[in-house]
Amino acid sequence: MSTAESMRGQLLDAVEQVFYARGIQAANMSELRAAAGLPLRRIYQLFPSKDELIVAFLRRRHDRMMLAIEERVDAAGSPEERVLAIFTHLDGWFHEPSFRGCPWTNAYSELGPTNAAVAAEVDHHELELRALVTRIVLDAGYSPEIADVIYLLVAGSVTTAGVQHSLDAAQEARVGVRMLLATGGCGLPR
């Protein structure tokens, strides 16, 4: 049975795959139709415009990412491991064959200056991700300065893995994180 709900899911699955693999602007509505196996007419019934699809795509992916990180952190043991769990998640993501960088910075690069709704959605993602990382690091007992630096390592490893296809960016970041967390006990220079 094809309920509106199931068609919506089917559509968003296809949209995610096509937008992410080909780029948002490069993907046209015909491609989405083909990938979703739905008539154009129905796509426009579910979402009134391509812009709405873009926002829905970003939000859906955001929700999934936040959940995945939180689950992995919850499953980790020691404070240090809880922080490193973030990068364990990233490492898995980078190694997915479909990995092609950060959907949000990609969208922002493509559309940020011309599409306010997309820019707002990306903003929302970045703020929430930063808040999550900060919370994890602080809860583990480390300083806010360290949290800021670790967030930069998250952003840096995602970008680097995306553009340079260097799949071990998360491993490199891990090394940095362990160094940083270790300094907690050895007297920083200011």
Add this chain to the structure above:
Amino acid sequence: MSTAESMRGQLLDAVEQVFYARGIQAANMSELRAAAGLPLRRIYQLFPSKDELIVAFLRRRHDRMMLAIEERVDAAGSPEERVLAIFTHLDGWFHEPSFRGCPWTNAYSELGPTNAAVAAEVDHHELELRALVTRIVLDAGYSPEIADVIYLLVAGSVTTAGVQHSLDAAQEARVGVRMLLATGGCGLPR
């Protein structure tokens, strides 16, 4: 007098400004013509297609960035300061009113999957920048692992400053760099 050389410079100045401010795809040839103050005909005489303009834009900017970093590093004194000089340069860049993220990752997000020449140019930039950062860190006497982490901080701060408009990303990265460099003398956990 308007030599081909001077017109080329005039054109590339305008192209840089427009591509960077509005996004490559969003900027059309009419805009470029208006900004450059040159007839369309002449633009196509100087560069046979928009794609060539994009590549020239990326390369010109790349050369300038590499030079600027090297100059700043050369002017710095102690080994630690030489590494930090990278982030001094970034800090200045982020505070330019026109700053709108990394031109290369922006271009890669927009065109990477569909334009091989642009993807190659971005690759070239990333490789050279990484090599430069690595060389600076190694020359200053630190380990390759630290160089990798510092490169991630470079990438992370540029992305973060671009998307979040958080102008102090370079300062946060600086804090991290000083922590990392300090661990050189206090016994890392592996």
Add this chain to the structure above:
DNA sequence: GTCGACTGAGAATGGTCATTCTCACCGCGG
């Protein structure tokens, strides 16, 4: 069975854009 509301498939519309073309015009060698 038949009416009406809805459907899928894909064609039409209207707009945008990179690229090329037209044309009236200029400077200059003969």
Add this chain to the structure above:
DNA sequence: CCGCGGTGAGAATGACCATTCTCAGTCGAC
């Protein structure tokens, strides 16, 4: 004075694309 290689300005071309529309079916209610 003549003709020609090149010029600027902007109009034509051809392609692409989001969005809307057409039309011939189809299903359910009565």
